[in-house]
Amino acid sequence: MMFMALDSIFSDPKPGRATQSVIEGTSRYCGTDFDKERRRLLLKLRGSVIHGRAPDVHESDEYQQYLATYGHDPITDIEQVAVVCFRGAIFNDLLKERPDRREEMRRAALETRKRSGGD
Template sequence: MALDSLVNVRNKHTMEAVNYIKKIIGHTADEGRLRLLMRVRGAVIHGAAPDVYESENYAQYYVDYGTDPIRDLELIVAKCLREAIFDGQLKYHPDSNKTHIDKNGKFQDKFRMSMPDTIIPLDA
């Protein structure tokens, strides 16, 4: 819903959302990947899937890109919000406890690190 408020259109939402995202994260973004991600999102928003895991496109996204579409959508929305609210001044930074977590290894099996993958480039 945060993405919907940023895009702010009534018609052709998928096309406009993809264009908005590409403008924010760069035109090198894979448009097919973004469209599939929007179909996963759309199934939940429009009631075709009561749960994101029941979306017919969820498994396809995971197979095609090897990552959870929920995670990718979170990364995209976070990047878009940082740009819209903070004008790009709030940069991504790794977890300050990563060294401690890696050394102890306690959290590696339970939690995924929040490092963005190739869906969005890291901020410089």
């Protein structure tokens, strides 16, 4: 799904340009966290599934290669690339991630319950 979303934003419909145009498009937003070769391998993973070389992402040779090379799950990484690119390309960096305060709120609720005599 993330691959298709990135394709819809950055892909060039000219023959032979799809992968390269996504690499170029994502480079505007990814900074140094995901260099060109890393993004290229992620897109090869996409290609292996879309073009039928692997029935599932996890069964792709590129999945194993990515894990071995970068030590990260490529699915998590493509999500990270997509988030950064969507924020920049679609929302002009105006959409900011809010801090996750759930643990802090849970602790406060437990503390309040303890003080009030609840379990």
